[in-house]
Amino acid sequence: MNEKELEALLGLLLSRTLTPLRRRPRAYPRTVLVGASVKWDEEHSVPLLLQLVTLAGEHVHAQAFELPGGQLTGEQLIDCLRELLRQADAVPPARRGIRQVHVVVHEASSLLALFPSAVIEARVEQVGKAHHGRLERVKREEGTWDVRLVDLAGYFPKIRLEEIARTVGLPRLETDGPHLTELKRMDPVRLVAHATRDAEVTLRAMLGFRASVLNEWGIDMLGNRTLPSVASSIFRLHFIRSGPAPVKKQKVTRKVKKGAMFRDESRVEQVFNGDPNVRSMACRAYWGAPSEAFRRGFQVGAFAEYDAVSLYPHAALLQPLPHAGTRWIRLESLAQVEEHEGFGIFNFIFPEDTRYPCLPVHRPGVHRLAFTLQGTTCCTLAEVRLALRWGAKLELVEAYGFKPGPREIDHDVGRYMRHFLKQKAAARKGTLEYATAKLFANALLGKLAERIRSSGLLDFEREAQLHGFGPGLGAAIHGSPLLRASLKGPPDVGSAFAPEWATLVLGRARAIMADITARGALLVSTDAIICPEGLNLRCEGLDALESVGSSMRLEHQADAVFIARARLYALLRRVENVGPGETVLGQDDTWAVVRVARQGTSESEKDFAQTLLACLREGRDVAPKRIRTRRLTAEAAVREHKPIHSLVEEEIRTGFSWDDKRRLLDRDSNLFTRNTDTAPYRSLARLEAGERQRRIREGNARPKKSRVPAHKVKKALALLHSGKSVREVARELELARATVGDIRKRAGVGTVQPDEGDADA
Numbered sequence: 001m002n003e004k005e006l007e008a009l010l011g012l013l014l015s016r017t018l019t020p021l022r023r024r025p026r027a028y029p030r031t032v033l034v035g036a037s038v039k040w041d042e043e044h045s046v047p048l049l050l051q052l053v054t055l056a057g058e059h060v061h062a063q064a065f066e067l068p069g070g071q072l073t074g075e076q077l078i079d080c081l082r083e084l085l086r087q088a089d090a091v092p093p094a095r096r097g098i099r100q101v102h103v104v105v106h107e108a109s110s111l112l113a114l115f116p117s118a119v120i121e122a123r124v125e126q127v128g129k130a131h132h133g134r135l136e137r138v139k140r141e142e143g144t145w146d147v148r149l150v151d152l153a154g155y156f157p158k159i160r161l162e163e164i165a166r167t168v169g170l171p172r173l174e175t176d177g178p179h180l181t182e183l184k185r186m187d188p189v190r191l192v193a194h195a196t197r198d199a200e201v202t203l204r205a206m207l208g209f210r211a212s213v214l215n216e217w218g219i220d221m222l223g224n225r226t227l228p229s230v231a232s233s234i235f236r237l238h239f240i241r242s243g244p245a246p247v248k249k250q251k252v253t254r255k256v257k258k259g260a261m262f263r264d265e266s267r268v269e270q271v272f273n274g275d276p277n278v279r280s281m282a283c284r285a286y287w288g289a290p291s292e293a294f295r296r297g298f299q300v301g302a303f304a305e306y307d308a309v310s311l312y313p314h315a316a317l318l319q320p321l322p323h324a325g326t327r328w329i330r331l332e333s334l335a336q337v338e339e340h341e342g343f344g345i346f347n348f349i350f351p352e353d354t355r356y357p358c359l360p361v362h363r364p365g366v367h368r369l370a371f372t373l374q375g376t377t378c379c380t381l382a383e384v385r386l387a388l389r390w391g392a393k394l395e396l397v398e399a400y401g402f403k404p405g406p407r408e409i410d411h412d413v414g415r416y417m418r419h420f421l422k423q424k425a426a427a428r429k430g431t432l433e434y435a436t437a438k439l440f441a442n443a444l445l446g447k448l449a450e451r452i453r454s455s456g457l458l459d460f461e462r463e464a465q466l467h468g469f470g471p472g473l474g475a476a477i478h479g480s481p482l483l484r485a486s487l488k489g490p491p492d493v494g495s496a497f498a499p500e501w502a503t504l505v506l507g508r509a510r511a512i513m514a515d516i517t518a519r520g521a522l523l524v525s526t527d528a529i530i531c532p533e534g535l536n537l538r539c540e541g542l543d544a545l546e547s548v549g550s551s552m553r554l555e556h557q558a559d560a561v562f563i564a565r566a567r568l569y570a571l572l573r574r575v576e577n578v579g580p581g582e583t584v585l586g587q588d589d590t591w592a593v594v595r596v597a598r599q600g601t602s603e604s605e606k607d608f609a610q611t612l613l614a615c616l617r618e619g620r621d622v623a624p625k626r627i628r629t630r631r632l633t634a635e636a637a638v639r640e641h642k643p644i645h646s647l648v649e650e651e652i653r654t655g656f657s658w659d660d661k662r663r664l665l666d667r668d669s670n671l672f673t674r675n676t677d678t679a680p681y682r683s684l685a686r687l688e689a690g691e692r693q694r695r696i697r698e699g700n701a702r703p704k705k706s707r708v709p710a711h712k713v714k715k716a717l718a719l720l721h722s723g724k725s726v727r728e729v730a731r732e733l734e735l736a737r738a739t740v741g742d743i744r745k746r747a748g749v750g751t752v753q754p755d756e757g758d759a760d761a
Contacts, residue, residue: 015252017272018243018448018498021236025223031100031148032092033210034081035203037195038110041181045646046070047114048184051195052084052103053203061088062196072114074121074135077103078145094143101147102222104206106161106198108133108151109633113645117471119462122149124634126458127225130154131634148222152202155209155227159435165201167432168208173197205432212436227436228443228450232496235444239416242324244500245274278328278342278400282499284378285343286449287360287369289526290510290517291566292661294355297675298616300560302533303522305571305595306552308513310424311527313417313441314550315509319382320404321411321501331399337381337388341408343503344399346384349374350392350680356521357680358386358514363688370661373682380507386515413501417441421549449502450494456487461638475641515541516552523563525597530561530569556595562612564671565659567599570612585609588617601654602628611654619673621656628652660691667694693738708735713743720749 035053040046050065050072063084072080081101085091092099105111108131115121122133133149156164165172173194184191213221217234224230247270272279308314320341322328331340350357350373359377360369377383381401384394402408420441427434461474477483513524519537521529529552531537537552545551558571572591578584585593586609593609601608603626611623628650637644656671658664662678663686669676681687708716712733719729726744730737 015250015269015271016493016497017245017247017270017274018236018240018496018501019247019270020240020242021233024237025219025233027220028100028102028222029220030093030095031102031222032085032090033203033207034084034101034103035199035201035206036103036105036111037199037202038105038114039180039184039191039195040110040113040645042647043181045643046181048180049191049195050080050111050114051192051199052080053196053199054084054088054090055203055207056088056090060196060200061090062199063087064192064195067114071116074115074147075138077114078135078138078140078147081147082140082142082145091142097143098137098146099143101145102150103147104150104152104202106152106164106202108149108153109631109645111149112634113643117465118634118644119458119638120465123462124458125225126634127151127154128157129633130157132225150206150222152206154225155221155230156435156439161198161201163430164205164432165197166430167435168201168204170197170201170204172201208432209436212433227439228447231440231443232447232494234440235412235416236496239419240412242412244322244324244498245272245279246324247271248273274324275328275400277330279499281343281345281378281398281400282503284345285380285507286499286503287362287379287506287510289506290360290369290371290513291525292371293523293563293566293569293659294662294678295522295675296563296565296658296664296678297669297671298560298562298673299522299675303530303558303561303571304533304535304554305528305530305556305558306537307555308516308527308545309550309553310421310438310441311509311513311545311550312445312505313421314545314548315512316413316417316445316505317548318512318544319504319508320408321413321504322402323407323411326402326408328400328402331396331401334388334394334396336401337384337399339403340401341381341404341504342399342401343378343380343507344384344401345376345378345397346399347376347395347397348387348392350387350390354390354392354680356514356518357392358383358390358511358518359392360510361684363684368659368661370684370687371680372684372687373680375683380504380511382504382508382511383514386511390518413444413505416444444496445502445505447494447496448498448505450497452492452494453488454492455635457635457638460487472641474638478639512541512545515539522561523566523569525567528555530563530571533557558594560591562616562671563675564656565600566661567597568601568656569597570609571595586613588613591616598654602626602630602650602652603654608654615656615672619670621672623654623656625651625653658694660687660694663690689736689738708739708743716740716743717747717749720744720747 032054037051038047039049041048047067047070050067051062053060053062061084065080092101112118112122112124112131112133118124122135124131124133130151130153132151132154135147138145162172180191210221213219213230217238219230219233221230224233249268250271251266252269252271331344348359354373357371357373359371360379361372361375361377362369388394420437424434424437424441427437457474457478460477464473465471477487513527516537516539517524517529519539520535521531523530542552556571559574559577560572563569570593573594575587575590575592578592583594585596585605587593591613593612596605596608598608603611607626614622629647632640632642632644632646632648634644663681664676664678666676681690716729716733719732726737726740730740
């Protein structure tokens with residue numbers, strides 16, 4: 001966490017902390033679940049059909065509703081639900097005159113788009129790209145109807161409906177596409193069957209997931225908006241014995257959202273009562289996963305991609321964690337690092353020949369880590385121990401640690417992880433049970449360091465329209481940085497906030513991957529590496545993973561690898577070597593692309609594969625311009641003053657620029673025909689200088705006026721004429737090698753060698 005975030009959240013960081021859950025999350029025992037599916041004519045943005053499905057026992061009751069006007073109000077939707085539930089004899093029982101229904105949709109924006117104004121008809125809560133909502137209550141003769149919208153994508157954000165359909169044993173009927181209008185005219189029964197299947201899949205998936213969580217943990221997932229929040233509730237209710245730090249009861253004032261407004265509310269809470277220095281240091285040392293490319297370009301040979309199986313859950317099993325009674329001390333010497341766990345600030349210098357430095361450094365305003373040969377790091381002691389083992393010289397600035405005892409080793413997070421890893425191992429891959437167990441195991445760690453900054457954009461647009469302003473005021477507000485900032489909710493942290501735990505687990509995971517990567521990887525991306533096939537990965541990090549049941553699993557083999565930057569790469573097979581059943585994303589006469597990672601590009605996997613193959617054939621960057629189609633979420637629709645769920649086309653082009661995390665030894669190497677090695681920058685200053693030189697070469701920055709004194713320039717030229725190298729002159733005159741290289745180039749003294757004039761030494 002950078003200093004700016006730390007300063008903004010300091011009050012919260014030193015008050016909020018993880019505690020056991022005092023009561024179960026809200027349950028909905030009387031509600032009835034209804035699955036919904038909306039079929040659209042995508043070409044003309046016209047809805048064709050609304051399909052509702054409910055279950056009475058195991059009998060499926062379905063009803064299709066025509067939409068002649070292309071729209072539906074909230075009241076009309078409620079009347080459709082009433083009609084379906086009456087026919088199915090499944091009307092929910094009333095409690096205090098209120099009948100409750102939860103409508104389950106996959107990608108609820110398709111349903112919200114039916115409303116004349118989604119923000120008026122429903123109070124929408126956007127979570128990522130998913131939408132939950134609550135319609136205005138409607139009174140009818142049998143009582144008041146309270147209808148909630150639940151988006152299945154909020155719980156399984158990266159799982160397509162086709163995959164969910166397979167897990168519940170109901171494969172989708174494939175009829176999606178621009179021909180749905182023609183299908184409705186020629187074969188409406190088939191269209192209804194398709195819509196019914198989608199609604200039933202969504203409903204059965206939610207019913208099965210809800211029942212499994214309710215039966216095992218006594219938690220109704222309808223009371224949570226995301227799967228991580230369900231994981232947090234399970235952990236706090238069933239696994240936690242104490243939080244990471246002592247607590248005390250104290251009256252506090254919090255900003256609480258009431259409708260569209262945030263109000264101050266006083267309450268008595270259990271707040272953090274530990275050492276504030278430890279908590280602050282834990283937040284400073286909280287960083288994400290490593291992502292670095294150690295080689296760049298196209299290389300032919302035998303390669304393999306390995307993935308650490310459930311890296312973070314297994315790192316949690318390996319890492320001792322503190323509890324409320326743990327005794328923290330301030331470390332006085334580096335000797336204490338070996339027997340303590342914790343985090344701190346250290347100055348460090350790695351040996352010059354170190355290829356894989358492992359201590360993270362951070363630049364203000366840049367949201368990515370760098371790993372330099374020297375600098376100041378704020379990290380965990382697990383990473384410091386690895387650096388010491390590799391010969392780094394460290395100076396202790398400030399650090400805090402604890403000696404692990406039985407209670408710190410057998411901790412609550414470990415018990416939670418063991419449970420869900422066991423469930424995952426028992427489930428069959430590809431089933432909903434397997435996916436759920438995997439998601440639960442990983443979801444908790446994100447909640448332990450969750451930071452929240454909600455947006456009031458949808459609430460503002462709703463209030464504006466309810467008070468007579470036309471649609472679009474929210475878009476106008478969003479266009480002003482000052483007004484946009486006013487719509488941001490107050491900063492907050494999650495209810496499971498335990499940065500000590502999150503920092504220690506992520507630090508241990510980074511140390512494990514750094515140890516494995518240093519065996520000779522070409523690239524590391526979070527929990528995966530690409531390396532030469534047959535590389536011996538045996539090291540202490542791998543031994544530690546295997547001791548708790550994990551391993552480095554072989555995911556792909558390749559005959560060539562293309563690496564543009566850390567998260568933009570591809571693995572290729574020769575066409576004749578493609579195995580039966582092996583996934584091929586694209587191929588030409590020579591190469592078949594079997595795996596891609598494409599962060600920073602909006603192309604699909606198959607489009608990116610075709611782009612790469614074209615570039616390799618031509619031996620240069622010939623990436624075509626493509627039209628990207630994206631569907632607008634509620635917030636995006638308000639920002640852009642367009643209908644929700646509408647399709648927007650944008651022209652995009654994949655770029656292959658270097659990420660500048662490491663120094664290219666040959667920066668002029670053609671990455672589509674050759675490859676070049678990289679080296680770590682000596683320091684952040686050298687990294688920033690290298691970035692600036694790249695921007696100057698690209699024409700995006702002006703070179704700074706040389707401040708080298710005239711006498712030094714004269715002396716440098718004399719030494720160069722005497723036959724000394726750029727490196728020797730730079731060392732003697734205490735100048736950067738890039739500076740001496742520029743002096744030599746301007747004077748026309750010989751040719752600067754590729755390794756002499758770079759920005760780093």
